[in-house]
Amino acid sequence: MHIYVLGSGIVGVTTAYYLAKKGFEVTVLDRQDGPALETSFANAGQISPGYASPWAAPGIPLKAIKWLFQEDAPLIMKPTLDIAQYRWLWSLLRNCTAKNYAINKERMVRLSEYSRLCFDRLRQETGIRYEDRQRGTIQLFRTQQQLDDSAKDIQVLKEMGTPFEVLDRAGILRYEPGLKETINEFVGALRLPLDETGDCFIFSERLVELAKALGVRFQFAQHIERFDDQNGVIKGIWVNGELVTADAYVVALGSYSTALLKQVGIDVPIYPLKGFSLTVPIIDESKAPQSTVLDETYKVALTRFDQRIRMGGMAGVNGFDLSLKDKYLKTMHKIFNHVFPNSGNLQEATFWTGLRPATPDGTPIVGGTRYSNLWINSGHGTLGWTMSCGAAHYLADLIAGEKPEISTEGLDISRYTR
The missing domain is CATH 3.30.9.10 (D-Amino Acid Oxidase, subunit A, domain 2)
Known part of the structure; x- marks a missing residue:
């Protein structure tokens, strides 16, 4: 199963890594010339699950x-x-x-504490x-x-x-x-x-190398345009004027996730x-x-x-x-x-x-959508570094059809559509 991960910030890179650990074929697309060059580049450097508020x-x-x-x-x-x-x-x-x-x-601390465990394991x-x-x-x-x-x-x-x-x-x-x-x-x-503390940019660069060793492909300087959707399924995504296809897609574009998802009728309040x-x-x-x-x-x-x-x-x-x-x-x-x-x-x-x-409630949006092969991992606010490993591992479990190690309550987009 081939999965495109859109975005190579800390959330996109960790998502690619954990998907590859599950045995998926993964390609990461990003508009920048390298990983973690936007929001993840010079954040505060703290991994603080307990202060997730x-x-x-x-x-x-x-x-x-x-x-x-x-x-x-x-x-x-x-x-x-x-x-x-x-x-x-x-x-x-x-x-x-x-x-x-x-x-x-509670939702934020639940995901953040799980992420702490994932950092330790990693x-x-x-x-x-x-x-x-x-x-x-x-x-x-x-x-x-x-x-x-x-x-x-x-x-x-x-x-x-x-x-x-x-x-x-x-x-x-x-x-x-x-x-x-x-x-x-x-x-x-x-x-x-x-x-804990650490340099998010250094971590991202080094995790990219570990992900490459697992077979993940990173394609930088890519212009991600829009999805091609038909009958409740994402058939492909237009990149640099060309339609490319995979079996599934993960949107991890941070603040830019909103505009891309809106094109296929998904309204995320990010x-x-x-x-x-x-x-x-x-x-x-x-x-x-x-x-x-x-x-x-x-x-x-x-x-x-x-x-x-x-x-x-x-x-x-x-x-x-x-x-x-x-x-x-x-x-x-x-x-x-x-x-x-x-x-x-x-x-x-x-x-x-x-x-x-x-997001207005602080909790990121991590999970599936009304499209069977489109997933979201975005909206982490000031806690992208803190929640990154946990959110990525959790999503990889969902995509693999495995039971996550933490409760799924309130983490996906459905909390905004009830």
Whole structure:
């Protein structure tokens, strides 16, 4: 059975790998000149299943209004003429209830925790390295209210059996001594000891080589145009003006999945959330993070690579705009200095942006469609790196007709069509 995987970001590459492990013949198509050159290229570097939470949460509408008038706000709103932007925002607002938050978070944590298991297995089986560390993640709280609000997330962690620690200032410094200069700005923290870090781009490149060894073909610089559908079956896909065919197709095009699927009558509520990152060379290791630190106030993550710090954060709801503006760079610099001052050389930092493919409820869309041979693995938002291996393994099981290791409830597109 021959399968085309459309997209070679982290989700597409992991999907191809796990399909090949099942014995399928796999070809990956991508418009870029190599793998992981868009959203997966310079993400925050964290693999944090326990912090898998939907943006749609109680209190977010009020916070969003405040952020519109706040300097250094984590959310950037820019109205466009695209009706999809307003449909997506309205759907997100409808999910901002305690009931929906609990449902959506359980789905996200379920898939993310499974992905953690898949990452562990993959490292053991292949020895793959990607500047990875297994030293946990710390979420920093600057106010008592933030610390108190973490109780609902802690309850979910307890229900999922995920280990955690609540830390005071001394506990924070025990794991992250580089915070010594700024520790008085924080009242406490939540630590998840099983979380991991790594460079997603390096991982993707190395997994491509492992996939090639299993027979996967990668075809880059390909213009994917449209599907050819007949009588409930995808007969082929037009690429570079030519119709190519396979037995099945997986759409893993991130934010660009929406437009392709719409052509065959499949409406997926995936919208691009613009994110930013800085990659900063380390100049003083004693002042640098040891793993990943999340700042709850600014909604940013600072992750340690071997000799670099990757800082990722903010979310822009403004369509497919990939411009880099100085005011956002200044914001990133300011926040960096509020957490790990003098740890890295900001003058040599690399500024980057990418589009995170987000669903309004936070859970990705992974599973089949009304077409018997068309599958989706997209919409992972800020957690593509975290969920990648689990989502790919899960989908490969479905395509192979095998029972997945986790519940299928709420993961495919049917949750939007009920």
